[in-house]
Amino acid sequence: MPNPVTAREVAQFVGIHIAMGTLKFPSPRLYWEDLTKVPLIAEAMPLSRFLELSRMLKLASPPNDPQNEHSSSVRAGRHDSDFQNVQQGETLSSWEGDISQQSDGQRQADTPNNLNVSKTQTDPLWKAQPLLHRFKARCQSLRRDGDYAVDQYQLPLTGKMHNKKPSLLCTTLIGFGGLLLHVDLKLGLTDKEDAIEKMVPRGSMVFLCKQELSTPAMLERLLVAGIHGAGRVGGARGQIGDEFVSSDGKLMLRRSHCGFILSTAGNGQRNMALLIDNFEKAQMSAHLNRDLLKLYSIPLTASAPTCWPQAVLWYLTDLALVNSWLLYRQDHRAASAPLTLMAFRLEVSKALILSSGSDNQDSVPPQTPIEEAHATNETSSPSLVDESPLPDAATRYDGSGHWPEQLGEGEGGRCRFGDCQRTSRVLCLKCCVFLCISRNHNCFLNFHNQGSLGKE
Structure with missing residues (x-):
């Protein structure tokens, strides 16, 4: 029988993964090898225990969550992942999904290749929904104003099964400046109009950064909901000029140096030059968010096909880290040398790895491997x-x-x-x-x- 998992170990497990996604060694074992050892990781947890946790930890709903009726797992203790940067006092993310211990008898055929709706499951992504719901709730607390961008891309679920690599479709709402405000995960392209309509605030303007989203059906659906929209539909690029209005007067097609821009009509406050300028800003904001996300990404160390929810966990963690860093930069604009994204992630990782957790410690915790010195004078405390x-x-x-x-x-x-x-x-x-x-x-x-x- 494996040793029971403590809340402290879960915090360390998450912190180690954040550090791994930041330092980007090609193999997890290298963090423990003599020639490439990283004390922050190696001294916090033995490699054998880390591999054991990678195999047996999974996501589960809290006992009082309606989603919990789908799960027959044996809980090994709850740990709400309310990540905080200790130095900056910046809450990163918190969610209701628990990380719990999974026995061999509970590893059923719930794999990313078998994410179909069954007789007992109405939502094939039910394992990740509590985590996703809490994440969305925290995003709702962020300030919303101005225009928005909508991006869409694939999230790989790297389970090893018949050499297939299933993935989820991620649709994101991005504010100008790169801050993520909403995320929607689906198995395919079904109901994409409904997903975007629900995430965009009424009375706002949204720019669709994917050409496949810029369809007349999408823009008409948004217009009915009180949302103006615009997106590029291809075509030859040229000077700003030609305009074509649909027969019902709802949509307008305009030529620009970006190609043809399809937009809702009737928004008289926007001239063509301003529309193109904001469309380019929206694309830059979406690219910024995605580029920061790709710069450091937490690796999926669990190899079992049933561990696909961990891919969602690490994806949302990376999103939370990017959002928190962007907020940190906004709050420290006057600082001469604010933390880089790499340094920010390592600070969060250190805070989690060195956290005491909520367990009753029977022994003295190990000494901290990183010096937490913040004095700016020439002398420091002994x-x-x-x-x-x-x-x-x-x-x-x-x-x-x-x-x-x-x-x-x-x-x-x-x-x-x-x-x-x-x-x-x-x-x-x-x-x-x-x-x-x-x-x-x-x-x-x-x-x-x-x-x-x-x-x-």
């Missing part, structure tokens, strides 16, 4: 040295995988080479210590050079 142990000699001098990451203003700590008392914002991602890099003081290089031992 307690910081005790809180962040130096890496062992084998890790420190192995000559592999020691990458510097420059953190934001106020995010540094005391240089850990010798008796150097300077403050540095450069962190070695493998050793998890701050080290100076400057023209006269290259402590980063000296720290990893065994020949510099005599200087300490």
Whole structure:
């Protein structure tokens, strides 16, 4: 029998996955190997336990959720994933879906290749719905104004079954600036008009960034709901000019340098130049959100076909991280060096991995592998040295995988080479210590050079 899963382990499991999606090693085992070890991950959880959790954890509904009637799983303790960035005080996402333990007898034929509606299931995606509902609820709390963009793409569900790679269709509502405001997951293209109508606020203007969405049926459906829309339908590009109005006066086709733009008629406040300008801004916002999502994506470490809901979990987690970082950037516009997306994700990962969870600890928790120093002066508290142990000699001098990451203003700590008392914002991602890099003081290089031992 596997050991029961604790809430602390679930938080660490999620935090480790976020770190993996950020550092992007080609194999999960490399984070534990001697030559490529990442202490933040390796010291938090043994590889054997991580692989065990990858096999047996699954998503399940809370006991009082109506979706729970579909599940006969044995719950191993609830953990509401209310991710928070400790330093920024920024809530990332929370949801009602639980991560629970799954026994061998419960791994039924609920695979991504078998997502059909059965006699006992009215929703083939019921396992992921509690998680998705909570995520949408948090998105609803975001400020909504101005125009919107709608994007659509495939979410792979990388289950290994007969070499097939099933996927879900993701339809997203994006605000100008790249912030995601709504997401809809479906098995196919059915009811796409209904999905978009429900996610777009009434009385607004929406730009359809996929040509296959820019159909007369779609725009007429939106117009009936009180939503103006526009999208490119192809055709030869040219100068702004020709306009064609449908016989019923509802739609207008206009030529532009983007091609032909099909839009609803009757929105007199919009001239052609402004319509094209906003359409291009909408496309840029949709591309920004998708590009940030692709830049760092959490890997699906579970290989069983029944683990497809984890792909949805990691997708929504990545969306939450992108949204939170964009909000963080809005709140820190005046900062001279705000956190990059990479540094932001690592901070969230660290907060989860080092969290105490809600369990009663019977033993002293392990020492933190990352120095949490935020002082900006030239001296630091002596307690910081005790809180962040130096890496062992084998890790420190192995000559592999020691990458510097420059953190934001106020995010540094005391240089850990010798008796150097300077403050540095450069962190070695493998050793998890701050080290100076400057023209006269290259402590980063000296720290990893065994020949510099005599200087300490």
